[in-house]
Amino acid sequence: MRLKLFTLLLTIVPLIGLARQEDSLKIRAIANEILLHGQAYENLRILTKQVGARLTGSPQTYKAEAWGQQALQQAGADRVISQSCLVPHWIRGGKDEAWIAAPGKKNQPLDILALGNTVGTGPKGIQAPVVLVNSFEELEQKKAGLKGKIVFYNYKFNATYVRTFEAYRDAVGYRGSGPSQAARYGAVAVLIRSMSHAADNHPHTGSTRYNDSFPKIPAAAMGLQDADRLAALLEKEPVNVFLKTHGKMLPDTVAHNIIGEITGSEFPDEIITVGGHLDSWDAAEGAHDDGSGCVQSIEILRAFKAIGYKPKRTIRVVLFANEENGLRGGSRYAEEARTKKEKHIFALESDAGGFTPRGFGFTISPELLKKVQGWLPLLKPYGICELEQGGGGSDIGPLYRELGTPLAGLLPDSQRYFDIHHARSDVFEAVNKRELELGAVSMAALIYLVDKYGL
Template identity: 90%
Template sequence: MRFKLFTALLIVSATGYAQNEDSLKIRAIANDILLHGKAYDNLHILTKQVGARLTGSPQTYKAEAWGQKALQQAGADRVISQSCLVPHWIRGGKDEASIVLPGKKNQPLDILALGNSVGTGPKGIQAPVVLVNSFDELEQKKATLKGKIVFYNYKFNDTYIKTFDAYRDAVGYRGQGPSQAAKYGAAAVLIRSMSHAADNNPHTGSTRYNDSFPQIPAAAMGLQDADRLAALLEKEPATVFLKTNGKMLPDTVAHNIIGEITGSEFPDEIITVGGHLDSWDPAEGAHDDGSGCVQSIEVIRALKAIGYKPKRTIRVVLFANEENGLRGGSKYAEEARTKKEKHIFALESDAGGFTPRGFGVTMSQEQLNKLRSWLPLLSPYGICDISHGGGGSDIGPLYRELGTPLAGLQPDSQRYFDIHHARSDVFESVNKRELELGAVSMVALIYLVDKYGL
């Protein structure tokens, strides 16, 4: 009995020592990032000196060069570029729309063409507008849609506390809306922006055409203008003029930029952490996803700064082409499968640089329980929840190809869709301390996974 008690005390003592050691190590990580971090400075360079990074644009390659330099300066053992073919869509000029009022001055509408959409042609399109509040209503009005502009006015559900739930609920109107309307002969589509912001900034984002139906022009409208147009259509018929210039060019080449620290004990076991380097063209892509890129680079810099030598190989990947093709993430997973690499964990930051709240994961219950056992170590830095459901678009292919356990940083989401894919996603909208606390949480989790495995 005494032997069992002594053994139990030893186990408790050892566990307590390990937790104390980990607590001190994570405190060192936090101190380094909060006092000497480079994430905010790196983000300033990426947003102000490179700017918007639409796939295939000249800024794509400026961003790749920036990423290589930033990873080298962070202390990566090696930095490589991984090429992939990517779509090359261009906006082609200023998007225009207005409510046509016979005998009066037209009322302009603030719009942005949807990514990957076709243009109207140089003369634009002028046609009556049909208000549609849901796909069910589209079906009810299908006989009236030929030659018309369909206006999807599906609103974000403000009762969802997690705003990504509202986005998932509404985003089908951006993704499938144009083809659904084209099926019934519509000439073009306007959509209410995927946002619950109080301003009038339109939010772009990609659409996906169904090859069974004609490709028609599609654009997003600011919320104030959407409300104004909807109120008018509830009272009387209205005509809208729409001009967009979008065009899809032949695929071009872009690159995943990869920096890594080679593992000291298990170099063949790979931990991936990253964000996507591309952004939409109206703004600087500060939250989406410059923040995720600079937070990921901090993983290498901070671990090097505190003198930690990872057991496993840690790769930071700045992914190409998340926004309108996901070619970078797909290429990374494809090459990992071809090379028979052993990927034990992947973490992504692609939900903005706001205050960290938790991690969403895609993994077994046993693995989730292990991560949850680390909450006492992570909670001092804002992480209060680790739950099923999460990862990231870029690392999703790793799960599908290799079954790799995934996690995604989940910052506070209340302001994210105010700026998502809009001109307001600029450096000035990022809070330095919130950005750094997100980096602290990511580096801490990578440290724990590296030390203890899954």
């Protein structure tokens, strides 16, 4: 028995060794293609500087879709299609304004950005006393005195979370349900401290979700400096704030997922999806969120074609519509996959910024995770050191929920992400070429391995 096992090992180990060497060389070839001849950075420049902000339903939505189709064609996709879906159409409607109004004194302006999906204040604006709460618990304690007031949620982004996404998950509820929670007790508007560690004063917008049981009230984000200033002032005296916002939800409109494929050479019916979302908030260029994910996904396809690698399975690059304030693109993609009974073996998303990759987070069975973790030595030379349970992406989430597709999300270094997330500072200049490219390299390597060995 022992001898047999030994003989078996002698036969298998060199084979594993050879396969690993082949994989290592292939991944090196992909990496060299991306690091030496990469198009991701230039594609991102065009998307951010020539298309710009891409709020769902805005004219740039369609300019971005046309850009995506062209970029996928130039990358060498066998086929480029678009998939239409109904999307919400929220508009900011004008410049948001706010100031601290003290009678007899000069108004002190506050730099605000209305939250996505919110209603406006009306043309006259709203002026009211401000009540600061540091948490939902404090909101409950103060609920009797909120009628006619502006609630200021000053919940701090927790610096002790080493991974900033944990601080985001911890804080984002104030943006999501804070306005309706305040409206429930009669508040007339909401100001919210941005979910960020940034040292600057840019406000960070993002979606809110109204609860239909309560009045819809205007809500806006403030940068950290203004939030601290307002909090300090409130410690000394009562403060009135004036704000004027113009948000408006128009009737649903149509947008598109843009899809480019390499058809699989052996198993064309088995689909591997890789993507990011094409829409962005309106205040910036959506460079990290999520132009980076889009151009990285396109780059994988381009690099495979450029080095002549023919995947066994169909690789689908998807630039999803409407992640930010509706998730309709991702839902539509999964719906069509289910209707057409497509076989989706894996989906990967990059939507955490174009920073140096550190790992991938998976939503996958423990057995498959173990299989994937066996690939770590092949990914480590490119900066990957974490292959762990937990992760995916908003746009590919519906694939898992509808079809049980195994998911993964790229985990880049997260320290700078919430400095610029949903703020004016999310611009092309904040993206580093090599960091962006290394993300694409890691993603391409993972896709290569999933394609070769299946999941």
